[in-house]
Amino acid sequence: MAEGEKLIPINIEDEMKSAYIDYSMSVIVSRALPDVRDGLKPVHRRVLYGMHELGVRSNTAHKKSARIVGEVLGKYHPHGDSSVYDTMVRMAQEWSLRYMLVDGQGNFGSIDGDSPAAMRYTEARMRKISEDMLADIDKDTVDHKLNFDDTLKEPTVLPTRIPSLLVNGASGIAVGMATNMPPHNLSEVVDGTIAYIENNNIEIDELVSHIKAPDFPTGGIIYGYDGVLEAFKTGRGRIVIRGNATVEEVNGRECIIVNEIPYQVNKADMIKKTADLINDKKIEGISTIRDESDRNGMRVVYVLKKDAIPNIVLNTLFKYTALQSSFSVNNIALVNGRPELLNLKDLILHFVEHRHEVVVRRTQYELRKAEERAHILEGLIIASDNIDEVIALIRASNNADEAREKLIERFELSEIQAKAIVEMRLRQLTGLEQDKLRSEYEELLKTIEDLKDILDKKDRRMDIIKEELLEVKNKYGDERRSKIEYAGGDLSIEDMIPDEKVVITISHAGYIKRTPLSEYKTQNRGGVGQKASTTRNEDFLEHLFVGTNHQYMLFFTQKGKCFWMRVYEIPEGSRTSKGRAIQNLINIEQDDKVKAFICTQDLKDEDYINNNYVIMATKKGTVKKTSLEQYSRPRTNGINAITIREDDELLEAKLTTGESQVMLALKSGKAIRFEEAKTRPMGRNASGVRGITLANDDDEVIGMVAVDDMESDILVVSEKGYGKRSSLDDYRITNRGGKGVKTISITNKTGSLVAIKNVSDEDDLMIINKSGIAIRMEVADLRVMGRATQGVRLINLKNNDEIAAVAKVMKDDDDEMDAADMADEPSNFEDGTTLDNNSANE
The missing domain is CATH 3.90.199.10 (Topoisomerase II, domain 5)
Structure with missing residues (x-):
């Protein structure tokens, strides 16, 4: 140790502590965390x-x-x-x-x-x-x-004029803390900021009506709303994002098409990991994956195996791959140089405070500059008023400094004014330039007054901030990219989705969609009606219900399963779109098929579910009545609606009030009519009781109607094209389980019975042949005739063709019921029956 040097003993623990704190503060403040003001x-x-x-x-x-x-x-x-x-x-x-x-x-x-x-x-x-x-x-x-x-x-x-921290988000890892902020939609953020400016005491719940949720650059679907609300309220929360996937048929194979993936997911990695999971048999049902993305956008195609159910495969992809990922919100930003956890309102508040300071400082700067210029103009105006004397004075001076001093002394000018006069150009002596000086001075005085007014009044400063924000919104605002699926979380969906009227349509081939009633624009009677859907040639709309978003759809399959869906979960489609296949919306088995639909009111309303029933009929003549209450607790994979015996299948299901009359028709031409009260209510797993006795082993039930309107007629159709419309009163009321009465004379000429419907003059019929030809006719053209007659030929069949199905559809002529009428008609939901007569055709 050199002489005179002095060693200072330091505690290593204290030294480490202070060095580490210095380092971490430097990282936090000048590297990893965003500033709350400019983001x-x-x-x-x-x-x-x-x-x-x-x-x-x-x-x-x-x-x-x-x-x-x-x-x-x-x-x-x-x-x-x-x-x-x-x-x-x-x-x-x-x-x-x-x-x-x-x-x-x-x-x-x-x-x-x-x-x-x-x-x-x-x-x-x-x-x-x-x-x-x-x-x-x-x-x-x-x-x-x-x-x-x-x-x-x-x-x-x-x-910044842009609320950049909210709009673009931020992410960064500091020492001992991290920030992860999602991006939001600029238009929504501007609306929310203006709402805050207008009411500083606004609650976060009110802000949420403006800023609905984060909006990611890659789009996707925000699945569930709880995490979003938590993040808005506390600054921390977990947001689940799903890719946007649709099911399409490509070259005869069903495919899941993904055109948006979650934010910050690497597409190539996602595809590779999915392929690995398929090879490891963790994911079943996918045969190949193709990345067809190009300059027109993203398109990842998952080609499904023949027996795969798209809905199940998609849920598996969400579960095991990055097609569903989460974004953990952690709103930590620097406020006055210190890291703070901020909620939605805090973020807006700090941005508005920053903008306010910017507006104040800008106004002060502009005021200072205006006053300086006005000061110079005052000097120039004095000089131009005394121009001859000023010129003489300057000419008599030896140099610029002397001229400046003389001007100050003679006209009591400031140093700055005198300097401006000395440097004045000769052209400023013209009359026109002098007028310009005066008008500029007058304008400046007005500007100074206005700027002082802005500095005096906070309201004006806030108005300026609002104007500039609106300007930003008009320049850069755009539509949301990320959709919000409120149903994904536990939040009460009713709070989020308006209970507006919608039209639910189901086509013969099983395509379903819902359309806001407002899309069916009101027409006066005598209008030509509107095309309701663009379906395939051999397809047409068979069922149409007017319901509301909060109602429920029940789907019954031929194997006796019941699936459950809220109306708002049915994919929305335009008036002319085809809709989505029902099989893609519910987890239905490959060899099962939806046979009946029921649209009901609130399944949580005890009075309603205890006083309404579902009545079902099977091909072998069994009927079963079950309280609607039994169907009010759904499961993803469906629930048993009825136990189907071997060689039998469910045919129909209707919603009733317990006071309807039931009619069953047999292939052999017999029909039975009995009071619904004759069948006691049973549990879901029961297999039911005999509704009608079959004539022989080859016989089977071909249809059921539940009648409330005793004025309605009964129409039966046979496979060779014969049909007959009879009054309901022609069929006497008997006990359940009988053989029934003859409804049509079955001969070789007529063929077996294929359909029974309750009809009125307001209905149309759609008859589909096995060859794929569909023919439409008006029920009003068929006269009412006796029960036991053979009926009349409804359709000429060629080449041994037969009738495959008969459907009742809504009238489509000049008197078609318009949207306003549909909305105002009693929709029959209250008394338990569906609007089955309101079906529509292409």
């Missing part, structure tokens, strides 16, 4: 400021990325070039930022995780939205600090 970390701020200083605006030519990176490195950010270039690249990727800040030219990477080209190959410039983040930076609106070598100044924050 940027230092490196992002420096990249944008560097481009601003370089003059690489949105309306100038692109500049080499290496030049921009060099500028930022050399002047403001003394770190590795990759940190700056990677930041700039991310700001130019449409799948990374909801609103991109940099306009890149060249290869800036891909959603598959491909790296961008080297910075010597790519070019960039600012986007217009970035210019709005730097607007007014030269008007002393924000503080500047010295850069790393104290030679230049850089802004500590940007005077």
Whole structure:
């Protein structure tokens, strides 16, 4: 140890503690966390400021990325070039930022995780939205600090007009804390911010009506709302995001098509991991995966095996792959240099405070500049009023300094005014220029008065903030990309989805959709009606219900299963769209088929479910009545509605009030009519009681009607094209289980019975032949005739063709019931029957 040196003993523990705290604070404040005011970390701020200083605006030519990176490195950010270039690249990727800040030219990477080209190959410039983040930076609106070598100044924050932290989100890992903020829709954020400005005491629940949920650049579906609400209220929450998947038929094979994936998911990785899971037999039902993405957008195709159920495969993909992933919200940002956890209202509050400060400082700057200019103009006006004396005085002076002093002494001017007069050009002595001076001075006085008024009144400053926000919304606002599926969470969905009237249509081939009633625009009677759907040639709409979003649809299959769906869960389609296959919406077995639909009111209303019944009929003549209450607790894989005996299958299910009359018809031409009260209510697993006795082993039930309107007629149709319309009273009421009475004379000429319907003059019939031909006719054209007759020929069949099915559809002539009528008609839901007579045709 050299002489005179002194060793200071230090406790290593204290030294480690203070060094670590210094390091962690430096990381937190100047590297990893965004500032709550402009939503940027230092490196992002420096990249944008560097481009601003370089003059690489949105309306100038692109500049080499290496030049921009060099500028930022050399002047403001003394770190590795990759940190700056990677930041700039991310700001130019449409799948990374909801609103991109940099306009890149060249290869800036891909959603598959491909790296961008080297910075010597790519070019960039600012986007217009970035210019709005730097607007007014030269008007002393924000503080500047010295850069790393104290030679230049850089802004500590940007005077942004964009609520960037909410709009683009942020993510970063500091020491001991991290931030992960989702992006939101600019239009929604602006609306929410304006709502806060108008009422500072606004509750988060009210803000949520403006800012509904995050809005990710890659779209997708936000599945469930609880996590969103929690994040908005506390600053922390877990948001589940699903890819947007549809089921399509491609080259005769059912495929799941994905055109949007969750935010921050690498598409190539997702496909590779899915393929590995398929090879490991973790995921069944997929034969191949194709990535058909191109410049027109993303398209990942999962080709299904022949026996796979699309809905089940899709749920498996959601469960095991990144097609469903979660975003953990952690809203930590720097407030006055300290990290804080912020909820939605806090984020808006700090942005508004920042904008307020910017507006105040900008106004003060403009006022100062205006007053300085007015001061000079006052001097110039004095000079122009005494121009001859001023010229003489200047000519008599030996130099500019002497002239300036004489002017100050003679006209009591300030140093600045005198200097401006001395430097005045001769052209300013013309009359026109003097008028200009005076009018500029008068304008300036008005501006000064206005600026002082702004500084005096907070309301005016807030109005300015609102105007500028609306301007931003008009310039950059767009539609939401991420859809919200409220039903995914435990939130009361009724609170979120309006209980508006909708039209549910189901086609003969099993395609279902719902359409807002408002789409069926009101027509006066005598209108030609509207085309209700674009279906396949051999398909047509068989069932149409007017319901509301909060009601329930029950689906009954031929194996006796019941599936359950809320009306709002039925995919929405336009008036002319085909809809979705019911098989894709419910987990129905491959060899099962939906045979009946019931639309009901609230299944949580005890009075309603205890006083309404489902009555079912099977092919072998069994009937069963079960209280609707038994179907009020659904399961994903369906529940047993009836135990079906061997060689039997469910044929029909109707909703009744317990006071209807039931009619069953047999293939052999017999029909029975009995009071519904004759069948006692049974449990779901019961197999039912005899409804009608079959004539022989080959006989079977071909249809059931539940009649409430005793004035209605009964129509029966045989397979060779004969049909007959008889009065209901022709069928006497008997006991359940009898052989029935003759409903039509069955001969070789007529063939077996194939359909029974209750009809009125308002209905049309659609008759489908086994050859695929469909013929439509009006029931009003059929006269009412006796029960035991053979009937009349409804349709001429050729080449041994036979009738396959008969459906009742809504009238489609000039007297078609319009949408307003449908909405106002008693929809029969109250008394338990569906609007089965309201079916529509293409």
